[in-house]
Amino acid sequence: MVRFRSRRSQSRGPVHPSNSPARREHQAPHLAYVMVRIGAVDIGTNSVRLLVADVDEKERLKTxxxxxxxxxxxxGLDRTGVIDEAAAQRTLDCLERFVHEAEYSGASQIRVAGTNAFRVARNGREVADRYAQRIGYPVDILTGEEEARLVFLAVMSGLSAPHGRSVVVDIGGGSTEIICGEGERGTQLISLELGCVRLTxxxxxxxxxxxxxxxxxxxxVREIFAEKLGAFDDTRMDRAVGVGGTVTAFGALDxxxxxxxxxxxxxxxxxxxRIASIEKHLCSIPLNQRRDLAGVSRGRADIIPAGAVILSEFVNRFPVSGVYVSTRGLRYGLVLSEARKVWRPQGEPVGN
Structure with missing residues (x-):
């Protein structure tokens, strides 16, 4: 059983200060619009990420x-099958700080979600429930399909012209999601048990x-791609987009x-x-040199060779000229999905 150091006597729920920027009305003689401020925390296998953003009814997002x-x-999860106590406590310490930041920033609602580590660990549900009790918010354990759909939503929201056919890859610590779609709608999606931490x-x-x-x-990686991606339609690809720490590190290095x-x-x-060149360089230098590279965080330097191989094999699998970098990962999808509950409570399309 995973136990946590006690830091609070009671859990904390959402705050809604009367002067919060969570819901703001801006009025001009011929213009009025409202934005909702939403917080999201993505608890990944390798990292925890926070986003607080304002979203209007047309889903325009401002960080x-x-x-x-x-x-x-x-x-250690791949070896033991359970989330380690020390790792769980490290993550909880970070999660509590991020939730506090979201509350302090005036988020009217906060969504917290966990991904692959919670899905595969035998004690994943137990850890998520204990986290929820401590922070005062539910911790959703996303299915691989849910994670993939939210990532596609997030990535497409960051494109200036999200038209045509796209393939998106999200290289994470525990899994890799690949989504093909037309416009803003993902039509084929899969979550693969290929992650940088796991493979390393x-x-x-x-x-x-x-x-x-x-x-x-x-x-x-090639074996998994051949087994799982056979049904993916790779014709007429207008663009490929990558998201996650490996991809953003490649962008910074390039x-x-x-x-x-x-x-x-x-x-x-x-x-x-450039993907092939950067992969070769990252895989040929020792850890202390990778840690000194701008754009490669010290906590990612040990696992980025595995991520580099996944990215390289992705471009070998799909007929694309390269990969566009997106910094809009799962946390952006979480924020947008919560905003849709506000602006489209009956599920009607935006603008209708």
Missing amino acids: AHRMGEISRLGE ERLVRGDPPADQELEQIRSH LGLTKYDPSRIENHLLSRE
Whole structure:
């Protein structure tokens, strides 16, 4: 059983201050519009991410606050089948801070969701329930399909012209989601048991990874792709978009950034050639050098070779010229889905 250090005498529920910016009306002589402020926390296998954003009835989203932190909830999970007590406590400490930030930022509602680590761990439900008791909000354990749909919604919301046919890849710590869709609607989606933490713990021992270890990862990814993606229609692809820490790190490295800047990375095109080049470099240098690279967080440096192989094999699988970088991951989908409950309570399309 996982036990947590007591930090509060009672759980905390949503706050709705009377002067909160959660719901704001802006009025001009011929214009009036309202925005709702929503918070979302994505508890991933490797990191915890917070977004607080204002969303209007046309689903235009303006970021108010975003944070991310490596907590490695899934440490040792592939070996033991359970969430480790120390990893659970690290993640809870981060989660409590992020929920407090969302409340302090004036979010009128907060959604918290867990992904692969909670799905596969034997004690995943227990840990999620204990988290919920501590923070005062439910912790939803998303199915792989739910996660994929929300990621596609998030990524498409960040494109200037989300028309045509797209394929999206979200490379995470415990799983990889791949979604094909037309316009803003995902039509084919799958969550694969391919994650950077999982593959690194299972197959990597060397520093840098030995050629044999990298080939084992590559062979495993190809095998899963061949088995699971056979039904995916890869014709007429207008674009490929990637999201997740591996992809954003590739974007920062390709642009030569000295400091991570989401506005510079968003919609940056990574060519096939640059993906192959960056993959080769990341897989050939030791951990201490990867940690010094701008755009590669210290908590991601050990697992990014596995992520690099997944990204490389993704572009080999789909007939695309490269991958556009998106910084809008699952937390953006969570915010938008909550906004739709406000603006479309009966499920009617926006604008109808």
